[in-house]
Amino acid sequence: MILRTAMKFASTSFNNSIKKSYNPMCPFLNKKLFKQNISCSYSIHHDLPSKVLELYEGIKMKDRYCLAKAITLVESIRKDHKTQAQQLLSLILDTRHERAKETGDSISTFRIGLSGPPGVGKSTFIERFGMYVLSQGHRVAVLAVDPSSLKTGGSIMGDKTRMPELSQQDNAYIRPSASHGTLGGVARNTNEALILCEAAGYDVCLVETVGVGQSETMVAEMVDMFVLMVPPAGGDEIQGLKKGIVEISDLIVVNKSDGVFASAAREAVTEYTSALKYLHPSSPFWQPRVIKVSAKTNSGLDESWKFMQDYYNIMKSSNELYKRRGKQRKLWMWRQITSELLDRLNSDKEIRNLVDELEQKVFHGEITSGIAADYVVDNFTHKYNVTKTN
């Protein structure tokens, strides 16, 4: 209650200060966008709704309730919510940008992706590993991208009950995967939720996913390090693993290396290590490693964290982390452009009718897909007076 009143007060005075002078929270956007007279929705910075400011203040004060509300806002498909979410995110980014200028350190958090087939022990590992990382003085957030929840409508992964001990900790925050929308949409929301978690002081963020379809690639494209968890089996099982997924992994963790699985786990480590020799590492600064752990007995957790920290330090000091995050941001921007354009195209009735008509012609082989696509894009751009560059 006291916290909320304080937040309300802080956000009111903050709002007033914003109104008095010209957009003080957004010097970068002032310079780069407004002065160049670029018309963009960021002009919404002028009159920020109190809801956005309250969430911003709450997140800064590490209030979990505000963080949860902010993530829900990011996940919402309502147009006004989308605008508010972008306002909140750009406030957070501006603050981060300013802080980085002061400290000279632009990256102070560690984003780790974790993937593996169902039943490999991801949630047991995250529960135990998360507790270990907390004991090292960090704050841990766990997010999930669960493609199966999109089909079933329920969230299977990332559920709090899968990590009962971790979810009780003050310094841990667990957020289940959204269970509506498309995989791309859910991944994009998770990407933005990461920014919110970091702003709320969670310096180690884990993003969990299962090895289905594109979800692993999408998660790899939003984290600093990608960890693949595999069962204690080799031979055919390794052959069956998608080569692409091993290729993008910075660390392979063979779980369940206890009891009857101990020797199979040792063999798996040897086999994965030799398989990695034939693959290109995703960075010239890091040779991917293979280690065995047992989430059940806690063995190998400290070693896993040590490898992860080695990776982080090497990638950060070589500036690779900075470049990687930059490339990822550009990639997500393009994803966003593509999906936004498609949304606009699909929501235009006239164009939608044209698409339906052309789809029939393409289906019956009356025209080529290429011609139909060109025709749709030409009509769309012409309608909105977009100049076509040749």
Ligand SMILES: Nc1nc2c(ncn2[C@@H]2O[C@H](COP(=O)(O)OP(=O)(O)OP(=O)(O)O)[C@@H](O)[C@H]2O)c(=O)[nH]1
């Ligand atoms: N022996 C052994 N069993 C483990 C270990 N880690 C997990 N398990 C068991 O493996 C089973 C699956 O573990 P989960 O942690 O639920 O696996 P998951 O990958 O999260 O599975 P999904 O929820 O299907 O995505 C459970 O019965 C765990 O108790 C381990 O290190 N050793």
